[in-house]
Amino acid sequence: MIAGLTGGIASGKSTVSKMFRELGAPIVDADIIARLVVEPDRPAWQGIVEEFGTEILLSDRTIDRTKLGSIIFADASRRDKLNRIVHPRVREEAARQVEQFLREDPKRPILQDVPLLIETGLYKQMDKVIVVYVNEETQLQRLMQRDGSTKAEAMQRIRAQMPIEEKKKFADFLIDNSGSLEGTRQQVEQIWEELNRLA
Numbered sequence: 729m730i731a732g733l734t735g736g737i738a739s740g741k742s743t744v745s746k747m748f749r750e751l752g753a754p755i756v757d758a759d760i761i762a763r764l765v766v767e768p769d770r771p772a773w774q775g776i777v778e779e780f781g782t783e784i785l786l787s788d789r790t791i792d793r794t795k796l797g798s799i800i801f802a803d804a805s806r807r808d809k810l811n812r813i814v815h816p817r818v819r820e821e822a823a824r825q826v827e828q829f830l831r832e833d834p835k836r837p838i839l840q841d842v843p844l845l846i847e848t849g850l851y852k853q854m855d856k857v858i859v860v861y862v863n864e865e866t867q868l869q870r871l872m873q874r875d876g877s878t879k880a881e882a883m884q885r886i887r888a889q890m891p892i893e894e895k896k897k898f899a900d901f902l903i904d905n906s907g908s909l910e911g912t913r914q915q916v917e918q919i920w921e922e923l924n925r926l927a
């Protein structure tokens with residue numbers, strides 16, 4: 729049983745995946761992997777430097793994420809170029825981690841936290857899809873507060889993804905994260921029980 733966890737930016741995927749982890753779920757996190765595969769001299773790092781130039785590097789040769797983010801969230805074609813460099817490597821490493829978890833315990837459900845699960849078509853490879861959602865006003869407020877960004881910057885990031893309302897249509901399980909963390913935790917517990925029943 730492999731369940732894909734997704735939602736819009738700042739909808740609460742990390743918050744929810746932490747709750748699943750506390751219940752004992754193995755988590756494969758695409759955002760964490762996307763940071764690993766762009767470490768200096770890794771193939772994705774080289775691809776990014778070739779495409780975006782050395783001006784997106786900091787003095788220690790790591791990627792300047794703020795700079796790269798401001799380029800790709802403002803320009804769909806440059807975002808597409810970055811995705812083509814990074815995503816195949818993320819998929820490769822995610823598959824490796826899934827295999828490892830399966831070897832450790834083939835019966836335990838595994839969660840894959842992937843922000844772009846629907847956009848990339850990866851949802852088709854999941855046994856179940858979980859979508860975390862909040863309304864757009866809450867999403868905007870939480871995003872601005874978490875990242876200290878302006879409304880314009882936050883809106884740009886929200887628009888770089890499929891709207892949450894669209895993503896909801898792909899869900900086997902929905903998690904409404906617009907209320908309290910306790911309310912969210914209860915929904916997570918129910919889904920974890922159900923995934924274990926189905927596994």
Ligand SMILES: CC(C)(COP(=O)(O)OP(=O)(O)OC[C@H]1O[C@@H](n2cnc3c(N)ncnc32)[C@H](O)[C@@H]1O)[C@@H](O)C(=O)NCCC(=O)NCCS
Nearest residue numbers: 736737758759762793796797800811814818843844888889
């Ligand atoms: C552009 C980058 C350098 C900005 O880094 P930053 O530290 O500011 O943000 P972080 O990586 O924590 O991402 C925050 C959120 O932004 C959204 N996001 C990230 N990349 C993308 C993208 N290519 N398209 C749409 N949304 C994205 C996701 O919801 C993600 O959870 C970084 O996000 C990146 O390398 N993106 C490309 C890889 C990618 O697509 N990652 C998402 C999952 S594989």
Ligand SMILES: Nc1ncnc2c1ncn2[C@@H]1O[C@H](COP(=O)(O)OP(=O)(O)OP(=O)(O)O)[C@@H](O)[C@H]1O
Nearest residue numbers: 736737738739740741742743870874905907908909
């Ligand atoms: N139920 C909640 N009540 C109040 N604040 C919340 C709740 N859930 C999440 N948050 C806050 O909202 C922000 C976004 O949540 P989180 O980082 O989990 O989202 P995400 O979907 O993982 O984001 P990203 O797409 O950027 O990775 C965080 O600052 C988090 O602490």
